[in-house]
Amino acid sequence: MSLTSETDPPDLRPRLRAAPEQVLAEEFARHRGRLFRIVRFRLDPQLASRLEPDDVLQEAWLAALRRIDHFLEHDSYLMFVWLRLVVAQTIVDIHRHHLGSQMRDAYRELTLNQRELSNSTAASIVSQLLGRVSSPSQAAVREETARQLRASLDAMDPIDREVLALRHFEELGNQEIAAILEISPKAASIRYVRALQRLKRILDTLPGFHGSLDVPSD
Numbered sequence: 700m701s702l703t704s705e706t707d708p709p710d711l712r713p714r715l716r717a718a719p720e721q722v723l724a725e726e727f728a729r730h731r732g733r734l735f736r737i738v739r740f741r742l743d744p745q746l747a748s749r750l751e752p753d754d755v756l757q758e759a760w761l762a763a764l765r766r767i768d769h770f771l772e773h774d775s776y777l778m779f780v781w782l783r784l785v786v787a788q789t790i791v792d793i794h795r796h797h798l799g800s801q802m803r804d805a806y807r808e809l810t811l812n813q814r815e816l817s818n819s820t821a822a823s824i825v826s827q828l829l830g831r832v833s834s835p836s837q838a839a840v841r842e843e844t845a846r847q848l849r850a851s852l853d854a855m856d857p858i859d860r861e862v863l864a865l866r867h868f869e870e871l872g873n874q875e876i877a878a879i880l881e882i883s884p885k886a887a888s889i890r891y892v893r894a895l896q897r898l899k900r901i902l903d904t905l906p907g908f909h910g911s912l913d914v915p916s917d
Contacts, residue, residue: 707778712771719767727760730779733870734759734786740868741790741819744826746797759789780878783871820864821852827868828908844905851901855894862887863894 708714714722727734738752763785770781825848829841852860858880865871865879866887873884873891880887902908 711778712774715767715771720764723764723767724760726778727763727782730782731756733779734782737783737786737869738790740827740864741787741823743794743798743819746793749797750793755789755793756786758793759786762789775878777875777878780875783869783875783879820860821849821855824852824860824864824868825849828902840906844907847905848901852898855897856890858882859890859894859897862890863898866891867895 711722711726734756735752738755739747742750742752742755759782763782766785770776770778825845828848829845855863861880862876865876866873871879873887876882876887876891877884882890
């Protein structure tokens with residue numbers, strides 16, 4: 700897992716004020732790989748075959764450009780954290796547009812000034828994990844495995860589950876997670892190790908998953 704620097708260039712805001720579209724385009728390109736990974740993780744599987752992550756990112760770019768004043772008004776925001784929230788809201792809007800009442804979970808509105816944990820995180824983790832493992836191959840067994848895994852994830856502390864998603868699957872750093880969830884970086888680190896260890900114990904009881912996660916020690 701590669702975590703990038705969690706800081707912005709010191710002259711970012713002055714440059715944004717002088718040339719907002721150009722500088723935002725540079726920043727979006729700088730973070731594009733990480734944002735692509737988030738879209739791939741969060742996008743509902745029903746849509747993944749119809750929508751490319753690049754299509755989602757194009758909509759997110761336009762939304763970010765419309766809302767750039769919001770970023771400039773809040774000196775505490777990290778650019779990547781802000782862009783991630785814009786991308787997350789874009790995914791919410793796309794799910795509502797394409798899936799409507801068929802949505803696998805009711806996403807909560809993701810605002811840029813308060814913590815809201817998405818109800819879909821457990822479903823995204825299940826989809827990601829089942830996509831990585833070749834067995835079980837039979838549909839009925841696979842469905843039961845998904846059900847057990849989802850139930851176990853739903854039983855986790857919501858913040859632990861979200862830290863797990865942000866760190867292990869979206870590959871965010873502790874400072875970024877802390878900013879998103881309004882917890883300290885140390886708490887983010889502790890919660891991540893705890894959640895990952897619990898996930899490993901869950902997976903070790905399911906067919907096809909034993910030893911599939913590398914878990915750091917305490």
